[in-house]
Amino acid sequence: MKVTRAVHPFLPLGRRLLPSRLAGLSLALLKATALELAILAGHLLLYPSGITQERRAPLPSPDGAAQLPTGTKPPVVLLHGFIDNRSVFVLLRRSLAQHGRQRIESLNYSPLTCDIRTAAELLGRHIEEICERTGSKQVDIVGHSLGGLIARYYVQRLGGDLRVRTLVTLGTPHSGTRVVPLADAHPIVRQMRPGSEVLQELTLPAPGCRTHFVSFWSDLDHLMDPLETACIDHPDLLAQNVRVSGVGHLALPVHPAVATGIRQALDATRTGAEAAAHAGGLTVA
Numbered sequence: 035m036k037v038t039r040a041v042h043p044f045l046p047l048g049r050r051l052l053p054s055r056l057a058g059l060s061l062a063l064l065k066a067t068a069l070e071l072a073i074l075a076g077h078l079l080l081y082p083s084g085i086t087q088e089r090r091a092p093l094p095s096p097d098g099a100a101q102l103p104t105g106t107k108p109p110v111v112l113l114h115g116f117i118d119n120r121s122v123f124v125l126l127r128r129s130l131a132q133h134g135r136q137r138i139e140s141l142n143y144s145p146l147t148c149d150i151r152t153a154a155e156l157l158g159r160h161i162e163e164i165c166e167r168t169g170s171k172q173v174d175i176v177g178h179s180l181g182g183l184i185a186r187y188y189v190q191r192l193g194g195d196l197r198v199r200t201l202v203t204l205g206t207p208h209s210g211t212r213v214v215p216l217a218d219a220h221p222i223v224r225q226m227r228p229g230s231e232v233l234q235e236l237t238l239p240a241p242g243c244r245t246h247f248v249s250f251w252s253d254l255d256h257l258m259d260p261l262e263t264a265c266i267d268h269p270d271l272l273a274q275n276v277r278v279s280g281v282g283h284l285a286l287p288v289h290p291a292v293a294t295g296i297r298q299a300l301d302a303t304r305t306g307a308e309a310a311a312h313a314g315g316l317t318v319a
């Protein structure tokens with residue numbers, strides 16, 4: 035993983051792109067677009083399977099025998115993006131499960147949800163239920179796009195930093211995105227625009243926030259305008275911004291290289307400074 039500053043990956047100031055460089059970028063964009071279309075087609079097939087909420091395991095017995103043993107990894111909560119559902123995480127769930135995650139759960143929120151704050155409150159109740167059922171004091175969250183913004187609001191504005199150890203966001207418009215102006219008819223899209231009340235709340239001081247943030251952003255994400263909006267820039271937050279090259283918005287929760295980066299972020303035990311010092315790059319061929 036690589037901790038990056040918010041710089042435009044394509045157009046260095048005061049320089050022209052050489053024809054060979056331009057051709058390379060065009061080829062990368064073509065590959066990423068083809069991958070996005072393939073992922074979209076596959077996701078449309080899987081979408082019906084994720085419409086309903088997943089089945090929950092029963093609450094533990096009073097003696098706590100069904101709770102997770104001390105020292106196990108915290109549960110992982112997966113939160114999808116706008117007009118999507120938990121089916122987007124099929125491959126990521128499999129990857130996490132194969133690498134030792136004993137409890138992985140998804141939350142579907144309604145596409146009719148009109149307020150990020152309301153969705154964040156729902157997320158908070160869901161996490162409290164998971165902690166009660168599993169005996170875990172904390173969870174990790176992976177949020178794609180809008181899901182990452184909902185989770186960040188819960189952590190930063192609703193006291194969720196007590197429950198959330200690590201929050202990983204994938205292509206989340208932390209500073210707002212300007213794409214698809216016609217989508218402003220939906221209230222929750224307006225909340226994802228630069229300067230919205232919700233995003234202004236997220237710029238307020240958050241002293242003592244205990245959650246570790248890791249934000250994956252792609253240089254070919256067609257839904258982030260500007261691209262760097264998917265980076266977290268807040269003086270009070272312990273945050274790493276990981277630049278991913280070669281994939282688009284839909285590929286972020288699906289691509290195996292990104293899944294590896296997510297696992298590394300969730301399994302990290304070093305401090306943010308140590309992780310930053312030892313970070314490597316994440317490039318998708």
